[in-house]
Amino acid sequence: MPTPREPSPKVPADRRPGVEEAEAVLVEHYGRLVRLAHLVLPPALGRHRRVVTAHTVVQDALPRTPAAPRPQDGDAAGDGYVWIRERVLRTALRHERRRRARPYPRLPVVLGLRLSPHAGGAGELALSRALAGVPAAARAALALRLLEGLADDETSAVLAAAGVADPNAALAAAAGLPGLSDGSARVLLAADEFDPSRVQLHPTDLLRRRHRARAAATAAVALLFAASTLTAALVTSDRDRTADDAKPAAPAQPAGSSYRSDPATLRSAPAGKWADTTRLDLTAWPARGARRGDRALLGRALRAWAGSGEAKITTAPGASAAAPTSPPQLLYAADVDGLAVVLLLDAATDRVARYTEPSAGARPALAVARSDDAGVTTAAALVLTRDPGRARYLLAPWIAESGTRDLLRPAERTRPLTPVDGVTPPVPVPSDGRSCASWPVLSLRSSELIVEKHAFLVTDLGELAPAHLTHTPSPDTGTPSRQPREVTGRTALESWARSACLLADLRGDGVRAVNDWVYARQTLPDGAGTATWVCTRADTWRGPGGVRVQFQPPAAAGPPRPGTVVAEREDTAACSRFGQHVVAGARWRSPGGQWYALAAGSRHIVRIRLTGGVSAQAPGPVAAVRAAPATPVRVTAVQSDGATLAPPG
Structure with a gap:
């Protein structure tokens, strides 16, 4: 992407470029302008229409009448770019205010093909969903700051010139996107997901085209027949008409509805x-x-x-x-x-x-x-039938091996299944009752034609598709942040054994994936061992996600015991790629009978403050202070960049 210039954000009227100069500027910065228009246009247009409209908005920015002669001092090329950019922004912003989208513009026109940008990863997808939830002016503010490299005051001036009523509100909305830093957003916005100049071509609906062609041919024949009938009727006298001539015609069927x-x-x-x-x-x-x-x-x-x-x-x-x-x-x-x-x-x-x-x-x-x-994991199976305690699945064609296991018994081996034409025999599913004596899951492995030895777990949560389970191990000091991984190893299975029963609260919520993140370990006072802090995040098919933070005391002998939920929140980016910092507190009684207020944060927490009924602070990501059970305690964490953080919810 070209390095942004630094022209003044507002071009005087006498600096309007001529047609030839504007064309040169537009051609030089075409990809940059199209990316800007594509980001500002409403996602509701759809991927194909948004790509085509972005190119049209930029091409329409070329002035159609010559400009008056203007002084040649200053950065003429820079002023020309700013003038073109303002026209592009103004036109793109108008699309969100339209109640109904106008028909396809003059050029470019694409017939018989659908255009879509290349699919990005999870980060680009999350950013795309976040941008879809803010106004076009906020998307424009983000693009001007990160893609164009403008300061906040310059961005406000450009937005005002483009017709935005409240530029400061747009800047605030852009800055308030959850879990988004300027560095990460700049990298993501430069990806192919947001580049309408690098697209994939797909055919339009071939069957619908065929049906429309047939419908058009039928309509043409009907029109010719109607014309001939009308001509014959006009030359027929009124006395030759019969009562049948006055019968209304049968209503036409909606075009293309046969499917x-x-x-x-x-x-x-x-x-x-x-x-x-x-x-x-x-x-x-x-x-x-x-x-x-x-x-x-x-x-x-x-x-x-x-x-x-x-x-x-x-x-x-x-x-x-x-x-x-x-x-x-x-x-x-x-x-x-x-x-x-x-x-x-x-x-x-x-x-x-x-x-x-x-x-x-x-x-x-x-x-x-x-x-x-x-994807490979979330489209791996669909429920065909479900009875109390069991279900049959239709597995994806890329599933090479399948089996069942109990999430509460990590030491047990997977029991293999033998599907017939992709259909599994009846397999156990979690109970709908309050008891959590077992938690059956499907263990699947993709064909080596897809990826070698890719095994993963999914579980039934009452939906048409089972939810994908992942695990993020605890961070090690000095190592990079770890990414979610499949629940196949001993550590992941033992961690999920203590979180599995939380899944019962997610039934019927439209959950597509659940990740269990061990974000901290804490050595407890009085030599009581090591506690684990876990953030369990559930992402839904519709986009938002919710989190539950658990405090897990040292594991005792016998079956795995679930932790205690100490914080929770819905519709949040916490414990995701866009919310990588978390802190929570809990009350804990030591084996000696002494009560403590505990707190733990993720790897970038440098200090924790405990206030309210106590007043203490501890360096690093964990803290423990003696406090009576009824003493109110507020937990605040300080991150390495100086920002403060409170527990979810």
């Missing part, structure tokens, strides 16, 4: 697509099951999703029950445990649906859930 009831429009992936693609999600699943050719069953499933059947419809948190916006993809159709089961995917809206039809004539059911950004 909501016609199984012939269903899409399917080639059987080996998963082994030859970098997009390993539900779109790579082939159609499986003995009834995938049963047009009557598939038609009933489609009509149920369109809302025209008798099925009882339920939705997962954040999912819409609306009919698909394009022909769905067939994933599975067969009889399972006395039910006819159909799995459908609407890739355009990232939703998966399960239609179940009892053989005894009871009311069918349709369950719809989100599948946003599913």
